[in-house]
Amino acid sequence: MAKVLLTEDEDSLRLMTRTVLELGGHQVFAFSNGQLALDAFEEVAPDIVVSDISMPVLDGFGLLDAVRRMNTGSVVPFLFLTARSEHDDVRFARTLGVDDYLFKPYDADELLEAVRVRLERRRAIELFDSHQAHIQTIIMLANVIEARDSYTRDHVQRVQALAVELGNALFWTPEAMVILEYGSLLHDVGKVAIPETILNKPDKLTEEEFEIIRSHTLVGTKILEGISHLRGAIPYIRSHHERWDGSGYPDGLAGEDIPLEGRLMAIVDFFDALTSERSYHKNLPVGQVLEMIRVNSGKHFDPVMAEVFVSLQEAKIQKS
Numbered sequence: 001m002a003k004v005l006l007t008e009d010e011d012s013l014r015l016m017t018r019t020v021l022e023l024g025g026h027q028v029f030a031f032s033n034g035q036l037a038l039d040a041f042e043e044v045a046p047d048i049v050v051s052d053i054s055m056p057v058l059d060g061f062g063l064l065d066a067v068r069r070m071n072t073g074s075v076v077p078f079l080f081l082t083a084r085s086e087h088d089d090v091r092f093a094r095t096l097g098v099d100d101y102l103f104k105p106y107d108a109d110e111l112l113e114a115v116r117v118r119l120e121r122r123r124a125i126e127l128f129d130s131h132q133a134h135i136q137t138i139i140m141l142a143n144v145i146e147a148r149d150s151y152t153r154d155h156v157q158r159v160q161a162l163a164v165e166l167g168n169a170l171f172w173t174p175e176a177m178v179i180l181e182y183g184s185l186l187h188d189v190g191k192v193a194i195p196e197t198i199l200n201k202p203d204k205l206t207e208e209e210f211e212i213i214r215s216h217t218l219v220g221t222k223i224l225e226g227i228s229h230l231r232g233a234i235p236y237i238r239s240h241h242e243r244w245d246g247s248g249y250p251d252g253l254a255g256e257d258i259p260l261e262g263r264l265m266a267i268v269d270f271f272d273a274l275t276s277e278r279s280y281h282k283n284l285p286v287g288q289v290l291e292m293i294r295v296n297s298g299k300h301f302d303p304v305m306a307e308v309f310v311s312l313q314e315a316k317i318q319k320s
């Protein structure tokens with residue numbers, strides 16, 4: 001159900017339009033001229049405006065112009081109801097930012113369809129905007145983690161790109177791909193709790209220091225548990241250091257007991273870590289790292305995913 005602000009000076013037409021919209025499941029606030037509609041705009045906070053053009057006091061153009069100047073009205077869909085003789089007016093209305101117009105006489109189905117399409121498009125845009133905002137926040141957080149760890153510069157974003165490629169190649173669902181997009185960015189979020197001296201130590205780590213490094217999977221899990229809309233990323237964070245043969249951490253899971261997200265992440269993380277330079281080693285050639293993945297397929301890595309990943313990267317090398 002949407003809130004429709006309806007403006008039409010002809011009583012019979014206003015009543016008919018209102019009835020159609022109400023039968024279509026919408027909540028209608030109807031007014032007989034543009035000024036009355038404008039006065040009520042803030043309070044109604046409509047999801048869409050449906051307006052006649054020729055009206056006394058304030059016409060449809062005046063209403064559209066005023067609504068577009070308001071903070072709350074700049075993005076509300078605006079649908080004009082117009083007689084065919086007003087064709088030139090429609091062109092003018094477009095320059096003011098009208099979204100669509102219906103020629104009179106219109107039937108019930110046409111009206112409901114036009115309203116539905118406008119509302120759907122608006123919702124899709126809103127969803128996209130909030131999705132973009134969400135991803136930007138996560139990139140910011142991931143960059144904070146990167147800043148502390150010299151080798152990970154650009155690592156998280158490269159790993160994300162590789163993860164998206166592999167997820168697509170494995171035909172993961174769109175829902176799984178959305179989670180992958182931020183899960184892969186956040187996989188090392190637990191590193192915020194690890195001292196920089198350990199993260200960037202050029203010498204061999206002591207067993208105790210290794211233990212601290214390993215804790216990033218569980219620390220990250222703890223951090224994410226408190227954020228309901230990011231909880232989907234937990235398998236990426238907790239399970240990306242598990243190994244197919246059960247020799248990984250933190251849970252020592254084996255084979256298909258390891259969440260798919262962790263198995264995918266293990267491959268792309270390994271690949272990017274070895275093909276890029278770290279504080280304690282030089283980067284290795286891509287071909288050599290792919291060979292290492294092949295050798296470790298069924299040991300460290302999920303054999304199916306490893307095969308798909310290696311073919312993907314080899315196809316890229318051949319293309320370049």
Ligand SMILES: [Fe+2]
Binds near residue numbers: 187216241
């Ligand atoms: Fe990690």
